[in-house]
Amino acid sequence: MAFDHKSFLKHLSTKPGVYRMYDSEGLILYVGKAKNLKNRVSSYFASNGLNNKTMALVQRIDDIEVTITGSETEALLLEQNLIKKHKPRYNILLKDDKSYPYIFCSDHQYPLLAYVRGKRKKGGEYFGPFPSTYAVRESLNFLQKVFKLRNCEDSYFSNRSRPCLQHQIGRCSAPCVGLISPEDYAKDLYHAQMFLRGKNNDLISDLQMDMDRASEQLDFEKAAEFRDQIQHLRKIQESQSIEASDGDLDLFAIHIEQGICVVHVINIREGRMLGSRSFYPKLNMDEDEDAALTAFISQFYLQFNREIPDEVVCSHTLSDTQVLSGALSEYRGKKVKLSFQVRAQRLRWLQLGINNAKESCRIKSQGKQHIAQQYQALQSFLSMEQPIERMECFDISHSHGEATVASCVVFNQEGPLKSDYRKFNIEGVEAGDDYGAMRQALTRRFKKLVDDKKPDLLLIDGGKGQTNIALDVLAGLDISGIHVLGVSKGVTRKAGMEVLLYRGKEFTLDKSSPALHLIQQIRDESHRFAITGHRARRGKVRGRSVLEDIPGIGAKRRKELLRFFGDLAQVKAANIDEIAKVPGISRQKATEIYSALHDE
Template identity: 50%
Template sequence: MSEPSSKACFDAKAFLKTLTSRPGVYRMIGTDDKVLYVGKAKNLKRRVSSYFTRALNLRIQRMVVQIERIEVTVTHTEAEALILENNLIKSLKPRYNVLLRDDKSYPYIYLSTDQPFPALSFRRGSRKGGGRYFGPYPSAGSTRETLQLLQKLFPVRQCEEGFFRNRSRACLQYQIKRCSAPCVGLISETDYREDVRHAELFLDGKTSTVVDALVARMEAASAALAFEQAALYRDQIKLLNRIQERQYVSGERGDLDIVAVALQAGTACVQVFFIRAGRNLGNKAFFPTIPAGAEAGAVLSAFVAQYYLEKAVPAEIILSHAGEDQTLLEQVLGEQAGRRVRISHRLRGERARWLQMALNNAELALKARLASRIDMQGRLERLQQALGLDESPSRMECFDISHTRGEKTVASCVVFNAEGPLKSDYRRFNIDGITPGDDYAAMRQALERRYTRIKKGEVALPDILFIDGGKGQLSTAHEILVELGIAGLTLVGVAKGPDRKAGMEQLFLFGDSTPIILPADSPALHLVQQIRDEAHRFAITGHRQRRARSRKTSVLEALPGIGPKRRQRLLKQFGGLQELTRAGVEDIARVDGVSLKLARLIYQAFHEES
């Protein structure tokens, strides 16, 4: 379809004669009332005139010839125009603007300081009410990682209030030394408050103060001959020092964000490193939609406006490229934060090195995106939309149970990340001590073993936990997670649909009675099916191997007088169990270390078994 000419669609000269020179926002509108572009201006007449009175790049020329009318909104100041522009871009999503799709609220760590025994928890969204908030963190995963780290350092409870108030005995958190059990009075309020104070100091970046306090307590415990307690303080100090070496940014003690952009093949990646109280909280990649021919500075300016307006703003933002309207952005963000906000891009020394690292990360993430965005990234984004998640999941786990009439039950755990199956993190669990065929008990045992390790910090916590089953299995999983004090992940049951046909699966989110039924051609459903089928395959393989080992070795293992070395010697001599079962008594007795009496026992065992 050919594009209409600007003369036929829009009389620019007549419009410009009526246009004010005051600050405001303009909206360029094309056919079918579709907004093409939203912009702001200190002087509306001068800014809009520039689209029709000077040479423009090809991208702007293509936009201008589609204009049918222009609407303006006059504001008191340019700062007001910037805020209005940002809101209109988010709501209208114009084709020729840079669009940041990832507009969610970021997670924080919340400390309920208004309670006798405060709790640490994962929070997202509004930060109203009592207590303290620490963050924001770049992702749910980095927030949970910090919460796990805090439990190692300071045994402050992380359970929900309802769970805390209804305990009659200490939970698993106390048993694995991740909580001091204030719920049943195993710690005084004074001692508990001291742990809370240390956790606050750590989150504020005052690790040295915490270390000094722990050193004093260690020395006091040692002087009182409480060597076991002194050793605990010593271990805390060692861990804190290692964390400080790993997390602190050289020469920094304040709050700042490092923002770098990479452009390639019409795609942009913006990488943000979050530094809070001198600590590197991690980084996150964003992939805004950009118009053709967009330049790095323009992309960064649009990103900063859309990302930071109406959010917590650090004291300083470092950019990889000079952005447009830098002074205006500093003014508006400073007014929003109630203090000065500095935006800079020309750096030296250590800061330049960190900025280069952010730029390298942006380039690497962009290359990975271009290589795989058609497949895995697209399916993850569709899954995010289907489940109503705040962010695209970066790590997912799925559990399945396999057995034959209750024999040799095996549970599987498979892990997927943004690149697909993460086979190095796959795990199997041999299930024992349950009623044969009790899948609920098997799932409970597997989840308890897996997520106890996660609570100890040995394994990363996933964003989504898939359970192969319906509401019953889902409830069992939720009970285990509550018992372990694990929150912040999405729990999904994958139930087979009518006639157990592929494409008819029902997804149950815990707490929702109505299942999510996706179309058979949905990329999100295909991803769930792949994860579920991989868990099923891994469980069946493990079960078959366990059953085969049992049937091959149980006969020899049950015989008295045959230990591991003699058993190995027999199998090597005959080239395997199958040939051993065919051997006669005399043949077996020829093996070194096997008497004629023992050979008869072996022979009889095999033939009675058969």
């Protein structure tokens, strides 16, 4: 018997709480929180506007249970406990397959610093967690080089009769044979602990005072050691770019593309970036960045008992800011600040996270297994008997009919095949006649077709008119065996709402469909390649600089850019930070210039 949602909703409370959806076997399908339970649960049974995943969830619902809470914050905490316990199928589930590494400082007269992972059973002090083994070993290597602290186990330490190789290469002060006093060793350890806590500026001040004191006492050898330590610290400060900021915070940057969700997390402690890590949470209900990031951060802290810092910086504004901040603050026992609009060093860290999230997504999307799944999904959708080995996509680009260029991009099972890309400068066609331009480009491409270059699937960026032109050209050249797929932006012209034209019929695909992600990728690449060719041709015809085509870049700014870098080639080679150093160029404008010059 189907779940009687009308009767259930009729008596449902409007208070905040948590709802649990069950299937016919009594398994929890989904756990959610709500400020108003009746309004939120009612939204699942709306007559329209639901995506395919939500509809699939609703069809499996056999029962719903709710728990009233005193506040939305309490609802969030309960929601995370239930998700952790039951791992519902339709919730975003974050998996944590291993513990984080730490640096361990033992409880000993001459404590050792060592790498540890797992449960912290030994007596002593633990520094971390660090995001990766590399971050731990890099820090230990620096500490041994600068402060010469031991890294050997107690059993080895207590049985030494002469210094080991570590002392001979200048990486240990040899406390095992009494070459350093407990007081001096304790001071070196204290300085190392200051470094691990991120108090580099205080540490440098202390070392400078020690260096001055040693110089006054004419102990120049000791003063030189302090000088070298200070230089090492300043060098690592510069490499980590921490001079301009301090504090404890975590940064979360999310990027969703082609059905892949990447959250890049950067850990900052006492103004020092310890490292970063990318996570790949699975999206089960077509969540947007807001919903996905909120769910991720909740589970990241509330389910896995991670250290919660003073501040959490996000790449996207979250709709449940107060609720999430309240839940984290209550769980931590101390106020936690959620930030979205940041400046200075925090902005640079956040931009680093965003770039890494995009790069991780790009690498993931180009994996052979991921591409193979997309091709298989597209073949199945089009009911093609043979595997798709080669695809070509055509697009037209012009400015009010000026400098019309057609692009042809090629994809195979390995991804983009750039060696086979082609551009067609359209001539003899009336300005703005996209149909005529498409016909000319397709005719020039297929009139001398070579069998090993024959595509299995031809994609046309356009509606019925352009698609019919492609079919007409192939028929006129007596070419068979090529499937033609039209890709129209649809009425809303939004990504994910494309209308596909195939064999005289129109189709739409779910936003999460791997087949649609592949179609979008080749369509977007064709569009990018066409615009690049059009801009180059238009600039050549007009004798203009590409800088003139960037909005907001007038003669004065162009002059400053060229004066600063020397020529256009150097401007193109510069990154965003370098462009932002030009007088009169803000960071936002620098980002726009960089994107325009690199067709992003």
